[in-house]
Amino acid sequence: MSTYLQGILILAGINLIAVLGLSLLTGFTGSFCFGQAGFLAVGAYVSTLITMKFNMPFPISLVTGMMAAGLISILLGYPTLKLKGDYFAIATLGFSEAIRLVIENLDKITGGARGIPSIPTRTTLPLVILIAFIATVCIRFYVISKHGRNSIAVREDETAAQSIGINTFRYKQISFFINCLLAGLAGGLLAHYVGFIQPAMFGIIKSTELIVMVIFGGMHSVTGAALAAVILTALPEILRAAAAWRLVAYGAVVVFIMVVRPEGLLGSWELSWTSLRILWASLKPSLPQKR
Amino acid sequence: MENAILNITNLSKYFGGVKAVDDFSLSLTEGSIQAIIGPNGAGKTTIFNLITGLYKPTTGEIFFHNHKIDSIDTFRIAEMGIARTFQNIRLFPELSVLDNVRTACHSKANYSILEGLIPTRRRIQQEKQLTEYAMGLLRLVKLDNRADDYASNLSYGHRRRLEIARAMAIEPQLLLLDEPAAGMNPDETQKLMEFIAEIREKFNLTILLIEHHMEVVMGLAYYITVIDFGKTIANGTPDEIQSNPVVIAAYLGVGE
Numbered sequence: 001m002s003t004y005l006q007g008i009l010i011l012a013g014i015n016l017i018a019v020l021g022l023s024l025l026t027g028f029t030g031s032f033c034f035g036q037a038g039f040l041a042v043g044a045y046v047s048t049l050i051t052m053k054f055n056m057p058f059p060i061s062l063v064t065g066m067m068a069a070g071l072i073s074i075l076l077g078y079p080t081l082k083l084k085g086d087y088f089a090i091a092t093l094g095f096s097e098a099i100r101l102v103i104e105n106l107d108k109i110t111g112g113a114r115g116i117p118s119i120p121t122r123t124t125l126p127l128v129i130l131i132a133f134i135a136t137v138c139i140r141f142y143v144i145s146k147h148g149r150n151s152i153a154v155r156e157d158e159t160a161a162q163s164i165g166i167n168t169f170r171y172k173q174i175s176f177f178i179n180c181l182l183a184g185l186a187g188g189l190l191a192h193y194v195g196f197i198q199p200a201m202f203g204i205i206k207s208t209e210l211i212v213m214v215i216f217g218g219m220h221s222v223t224g225a226a227l228a229a230v231i232l233t234a235l236p237e238i239l240r241a242a243a244a245w246r247l248v249a250y251g252a253v254v255v256f257i258m259v260v261r262p263e264g265l266l267g268s269w270e271l272s273w274t275s276l277r278i279l280w281a282s283l284k285p286s287l288p289q290k291r
Numbered sequence: 292m293e294n295a296i297l298n299i300t301n302l303s304k305y306f307g308g309v310k311a312v313d314d315f316s317l318s319l320t321e322g323s324i325q326a327i328i329g330p331n332g333a334g335k336t337t338i339f340n341l342i343t344g345l346y347k348p349t350t351g352e353i354f355f356h357n358h359k360i361d362s363i364d365t366f367r368i369a370e371m372g373i374a375r376t377f378q379n380i381r382l383f384p385e386l387s388v389l390d391n392v393r394t395a396c397h398s399k400a401n402y403s404i405l406e407g408l409i410p411t412r413r414r415i416q417q418e419k420q421l422t423e424y425a426m427g428l429l430r431l432v433k434l435d436n437r438a439d440d441y442a443s444n445l446s447y448g449h450r451r452r453l454e455i456a457r458a459m460a461i462e463p464q465l466l467l468l469d470e471p472a473a474g475m476n477p478d479e480t481q482k483l484m485e486f487i488a489e490i491r492e493k494f495n496l497t498i499l500l501i502e503h504h505m506e507v508v509m510g511l512a513y514y515i516t517v518i519d520f521g522k523t524i525a526n527g528t529p530d531e532i533q534s535n536p537v538v539i540a541a542y543l544g545v546g547e
Contacts, residue, residue: 156382160383162365163365165461166394
């Protein structure tokens with residue numbers, strides 16, 4: 001496989017991992033998170049520093065990056081998840097911008113706006129595919145579990161959820177935590193693939209890109225979000241023929257899907273063996289029965 | 292009150308200058324059905340919101356089985372055994388009928404978050420039990436044939452029944468029903484009354500009811516509290532209330 005194609009697939013896989021958590025938090029739990037890039041940045045910088053300053057093996061730096069992002073979700077979630085509706089989105093947006101500025105100004109440790117060059121590249125395609133697959137399966141299982149149902153209940157009607165004994169704050173906190181773990185993991189993988197990180201990579205554009213993937217794929221579908229992550233990562237490359245117009249075309253595709261299918265590509269439909277079988281059965285023309 | 296399941300003393304709730312509930316007291320005997328009636332805006336739903344912890348009282352106290360519950364979280368009150376329905380039906384529209392009830396039985400399954408990510412044997416077994424239990428409740432409200440439909444696709448009457456099934460799923464000792472017969476025709480109302488009597492018997496429930504349909508109130512309640520503008524204006528058995536001139540003037544209308 002050409003390194004070009006491999007590169008696209010790796011980036012698609014990394015985006016997929018970051019989008020899965022967002023699908024759980026925003027799509028299933030109903031807390032709109034607009035600062036995913038901030039958690040990606042935490043994972044990327046922490047894992048890079050662990051790799052470069054302490055010469056730790058790759059798995060340890062990845063896990064440390066995840067944990068750092070997870071820890072931040074607890075600290076940030078406590079005051080902000082009690083906020084209603086859009087305020088949480090604004091709080092996460094503010095946080096991710098703050099993180100970016102902190103990284104820019106800690107230039108002794110993080111290299112400031114110039115970033116950190118020559119990070120050992122350790123992220124491989126099989127590793128990304130493996131992690132993306134496991135994460136997708138786990139999140140898919142989670143949303144159909146009791147905990148997933150409780151999260152959906154929080155999204156659907158918080159007051160009603162409380163009235164049947166669901167600790168709504170706890171479930172938002174758990175979804176936020178899982179989201180940040182995955183974002184931190186994606187950040188670590190990204191840093192060790194690109195080999196270079198700088199604060200500008202983790203701005204509001206990145207957050208928007210990821211949230212668009214969730215909405216594009218279907219707010220209530222884990223596999224939809226995963227599929228959208230792959231499609232939307234590959235799309236600018238496919239549209240490369242359009243040269244300078246490719247980002248316009250990208251925007252047009254997103255707008256088109258949102259107008260034609262506002263519930264997203266898959267809506268609340270999930271990709272699985274069972275659902276594919278049902279789809280196949282419904283598409284298959286019914287053959288005349290022989291008597 | 293020896294066998295009181297719920298005791299409310301001097302409860303008040305002010306919203307700014309508005310006295311939504313003013314010095315309300317109530318004692319609910321275990322196993323009984325009581326009703327709170329009063330004109331629209333009298334503060335009935337506010338009382339439910341205070342009991343279930345959605346609002347914190349301005350003054351006064353609420354005791355459930357002699358535990359003070361007026362300053363604890365809504366979900367903990369539900370865990371203690373107080374379930375409710377809502378005046379304007381609050382289901383989880385994008386969950387299936389079955390999942391609406393299964394969600395409410397969540398405390399029957401105790402598998403961990405980690406087991407939420409990986410289906411272990413314990414999880415599969417517990418989920419199976421939840422499904423069986425939830426289907427049992429759906430059969431009780433005659434919605435078992437709609438189990439896989441989205442809750443949002445149910446008719447109004449079915450949504451009411453599903454909401455009661457969901458409330459029953461937490462195995463409450465006290466059930467608060469907020470206008471369960473609202474929008475129902477006489478035939479449906481009659482069936483609802485029979486249903487409420489049936490579940491009270493079957494699950495040994497205590498019921499506190501808000502209702503405008505007088506035949507429901509008079510037919511079901513052992514004891515009635517009438518409130519108007521947040522104040523209690525009368526207390527008594529259905530017969531006493533029906534002949535109370537203050538109530539007739541304020542609520543039932545003169546000459547009825």
